[in-house]
Amino acid sequence: MADVWNCYHLDLVEVESQILSNIGSDVPLIKEIATFVFQGRGKRIRPLLLLLSARLFGRQGHEVYALASFIEYIHTATLLHDDVVDDADFRRGKEAVHRLWGDHSSILVGDYLYATAVRAIVDFRIHELNAVIADSVQRMTEGEIMQNSINGHRGMLSQAEYIQMVECKTGALIAAACQMGAILADADVSGQEALFQFGLSVGTAYQIVDDTLDYVGQGERLGKTLGNDMRQGKVTLPLLHLLHHVDETRRADIQALLEQLRLGQGDIGNIVALMNEYGSVQHSMMIARQYIDKAKSILGSFGESPAKQALYVAANYMLDRDH
Amino acid sequence: MADVWNCYHLDLVEVESQILSNIGSDVPLIKEIATFVFQGRGKRIRPLLLLLSARLFGRQGHEVYALASFIEYIHTATLLHDDVVDDADFRRGKEAVHRLWGDHSSILVGDYLYATAVRAIVDFRIHELNAVIADSVQRMTEGEIMQNSINGHRGMLSQAEYIQMVECKTGALIAAACQMGAILADADVSGQEALFQFGLSVGTAYQIVDDTLDYVGQGERLGKTLGNDMRQGKVTLPLLHLLHHVDETRRADIQALLEQLRLGQGDIGNIVALMNEYGSVQHSMMIARQYIDKAKSILGSFGESPAKQALYVAANYMLDRDH
Numbered sequence: 001m002a003d004v005w006n007c008y009h010l011d012l013v014e015v016e017s018q019i020l021s022n023i024g025s026d027v028p029l030i031k032e033i034a035t036f037v038f039q040g041r042g043k044r045i046r047p048l049l050l051l052l053s054a055r056l057f058g059r060q061g062h063e064v065y066a067l068a069s070f071i072e073y074i075h076t077a078t079l080l081h082d083d084v085v086d087d088a089d090f091r092r093g094k095e096a097v098h099r100l101w102g103d104h105s106s107i108l109v110g111d112y113l114y115a116t117a118v119r120a121i122v123d124f125r126i127h128e129l130n131a132v133i134a135d136s137v138q139r140m141t142e143g144e145i146m147q148n149s150i151n152g153h154r155g156m157l158s159q160a161e162y163i164q165m166v167e168c169k170t171g172a173l174i175a176a177a178c179q180m181g182a183i184l185a186d187a188d189v190s191g192q193e194a195l196f197q198f199g200l201s202v203g204t205a206y207q208i209v210d211d212t213l214d215y216v217g218q219g220e221r222l223g224k225t226l227g228n229d230m231r232q233g234k235v236t237l238p239l240l241h242l243l244h245h246v247d248e249t250r251r252a253d254i255q256a257l258l259e260q261l262r263l264g265q266g267d268i269g270n271i272v273a274l275m276n277e278y279g280s281v282q283h284s285m286m287i288a289r290q291y292i293d294k295a296k297s298i299l300g301s302f303g304e305s306p307a308k309q310a311l312y313v314a315a316n317y318m319l320d321r322d323h
Numbered sequence: 324m325a326d327v328w329n330c331y332h333l334d335l336v337e338v339e340s341q342i343l344s345n346i347g348s349d350v351p352l353i354k355e356i357a358t359f360v361f362q363g364r365g366k367r368i369r370p371l372l373l374l375l376s377a378r379l380f381g382r383q384g385h386e387v388y389a390l391a392s393f394i395e396y397i398h399t400a401t402l403l404h405d406d407v408v409d410d411a412d413f414r415r416g417k418e419a420v421h422r423l424w425g426d427h428s429s430i431l432v433g434d435y436l437y438a439t440a441v442r443a444i445v446d447f448r449i450h451e452l453n454a455v456i457a458d459s460v461q462r463m464t465e466g467e468i469m470q471n472s473i474n475g476h477r478g479m480l481s482q483a484e485y486i487q488m489v490e491c492k493t494g495a496l497i498a499a500a501c502q503m504g505a506i507l508a509d510a511d512v513s514g515q516e517a518l519f520q521f522g523l524s525v526g527t528a529y530q531i532v533d534d535t536l537d538y539v540g541q542g543e544r545l546g547k548t549l550g551n552d553m554r555q556g557k558v559t560l561p562l563l564h565l566l567h568h569v570d571e572t573r574r575a576d577i578q579a580l581l582e583q584l585r586l587g588q589g590d591i592g593n594i595v596a597l598m599n600e601y602g603s604v605q606h607s608m609m610i611a612r613q614y615i616d617k618a619k620s621i622l623g624s625f626g627e628s629p630a631k632q633a634l635y636v637a638a639n640y641m642l643d644r645d646h
Contacts, residue, residue: 027465029472081434084407085427104408104471107430111404111437112464118441119457127445130453134442141435142350148427149352 001317004310008051011065015047018069024116033097033109037076042092046071046177049202049314053181053195055307067124067184071177073117074133078140078173080110085148086232128183128192136176143168147234154255155235155243159287162240166207167200174203198298198311205291206318211236212284213321215272227268233261237287241280242271250274285319292319324640327633331374334388338370341392347439356420356432360399365415369394369500372525372637376504376518378630390447390507394500396440397456401463401496403433408471409555451506451515459499466491470557477578478558478566482610485563489530490523497526521621521634528614529641534559535607538595550591556584560610564603565594573597608642615642 005012016038023034047068054064082088083096084103090096098106114137121129146165150157157165178199182192214229215238229236235243235258243251257267275281295315302308328335339361346357370391377387405411406419407426413419421429437460444452469488473480480488501522505515537552538561552559558566558581566574580590598604618638625631 025465027468027472029468030465081430085430103426105468107404107408108464108468108471112461112468114434114437115457115461115464119454119461122450122453122457125450127448130445131442134438134445138435138438138442141431141438142348142353145350145352145428145431145435148431149350 001313001320004048004313004317007306007310008048011051011060012044012048014062014065015044015051015068015072018065019072022066022069022073022116022120025112029101029105030109030112033101033105034113036094036100037080037097037109038072042072042076044072045206045314046075046174049174049199049311050177050181052307052311052314053178053199054185055181056195056302056305056311057182057185057187057191059181059185063124064181064184066120067129067180068177070117070120071173071180073113074137075173077110077114077117078144080106080113082144085144124184126183129180132176132179132183132196136172139168139172143170143172150235155239155258157235157240159237159240159244162235162237163204163287166211167204170207170210171200171203174206175199178202194298194301198295198315201291201295201298202315202318205288205295205315208237208284208288208291209318209321212238212281212288215239215275216281227263227271230258230268230271231261231263233258237284238275238280239271241283242275242278245278245280246274289319292316324636324643327371327636327640330629330633331371334374334383335367335371337385337388338367338374338391338395341388342395345389345392345396345439345443348435352424352428353432353435356424356428357436359417359423360403360420360432361395365395365399367395368529368637369398369497372497372522372634373500373504375630375634375637376501376522377508378504379518379625379628379634380505380508380510380514382504382508386447387504387507389443390452390503391500393440393443394496394503396436397460398496400433400437400440401467403429403436405467408467447507449506452503455499455502455506455519459495462491462495463493466493466495473558478562478581480558480563482560482563482567485558485560486527486610489534490527493530493533494523494526497529498522501525517621517624521618521638524614524618524621525638525641528611528618528638531560531607531611531614532641532644535561535604535611538562538598539604550586550594553581553591553594554584554586556581560607561598561603562594564606565598565601568601568603569597612642615639 019038020035023031025031050068050071051064054060079091080097083091084098084106088096089099096106097109118133121133143165147169175196176199179192179196182195187195211229214236215227230239243254246254254271257263292315296312299308299312342361343358346354348354373391373394374387377383402414403420406414407421407429411419412422419429420432441456444456466488470492498519499522502515502519505518510518534552537559538550553562566577569577577594580586615638619635622631622635
């Protein structure tokens, strides 16, 4: 993956410059917060996938960089809202915006970035771009709301429900990024649809791996504490697998811990030990791998090119990353 | 104004039905909260103005009702976010969503309604509609952020800065509602621009009157406590006028009260007495009246019609309403 980042480094520098120059507001607080947020080094996965998707169909240049910057605006808007929703202390290794400027600033600057992206995408005057981005934002918010609705089920949602939530929450925007790259490159409808499906699979795997690393990642490298999701009462695939496989007594114990929301490092350690016993982490990674396999098989229908190869590497990276 | 509400009652019933039927999500929490919110009887000023603007150019029917419902979605999305930002307890006489379902639900359902409206407006396949709505949302969030940024100035913003904030915060969406009615009715560009300016003036006056009623309205009818804005540290036109006209000692006293954020009924009583002494309420109403005069003069260029008459009455209503 390091080769892909290197190979497209200059394109990503252009995107970075677009991200900072398109903020376009004279309100000092907006400039201040947006600059702070965008100087936090996000991985820029969505802009990269958009660039590569456009390149797959032979398109590059200024408009691609601009569109890639707007995808990052929308992603950042959701982070600003999620941090308030989750009461997160840190983001990308820095203190979260709502901790520094208050919840209201995090909510409103999120709204502003979202509106700015929608406004700018309208100016491309391509109906499909508007439809794809609006669809994905609608699905993302549905996914977030599903996530926040499941607490009442004591974690006993089905794997299919979890997958649906993840497809909405994370898959939808990555799917949109890939499809928008294809649309801007004038790909035909089947090409656009292929890139949408590629992005949906990659994005879904990305979130499953993220959810799994929460139980196996190294605290420092992840920049967050192990078992953070469970501490917030969030049920993700490894825990879901565990809940469905332990006996009734243990299940009740875990559900009690989930509701209590005050887990110690010892509790998390016990859960991780149980996950190892029941193969919950392995199961989650296997599901993620199935999505990446699907993504790569979609690429199979395209002729060889550096962009295709880079998308292939990026898909694999979702499984191999350790943070 | 009662005549206008009566005359367009059936149209507004259609809008109401569209509002409830277009929510379009299977996520139970979204349906539950959206239904709760929309059964709270808002005034539906924005849908009404959109209907009348379309009618002014001879257009009515299903598409107008649908578009009117989406304007109300966007307005409601901003209310759901504002209630979290302002930590408001009540909205439209009912307990606020974030008090019943938590901040996260209010933020996320706000996001969902906004995305749903943007998505649906895309389906009209009229570029100008997309541009107008995205512009207005961008300006609204700028206005809200300006509002939340001025606390550092101890209230000493200029009247021009206040007006700019109000134009963004409230004027922009009402301007968009009127312009979108005109766009849907195939009005020419000068007709669209006229309706935008009409809405901007009406919306700006609407907010100035709202801000003024906070110091003179009757608590019960307004459904909120007198002096609520000042309690939240919000500086609006009457207080701004007062700050600019009292002597230095009193100004320092008022500024100290503003920063303290713990005003008693007695403090508010003293402020209101000072406002009467310095004519601050009268000044604010005069400024609002200038905007309504401008709005009515814009209507002057259109031939007589029931829709024009209704817009005229609606403009006057902004000044005469007592809640």
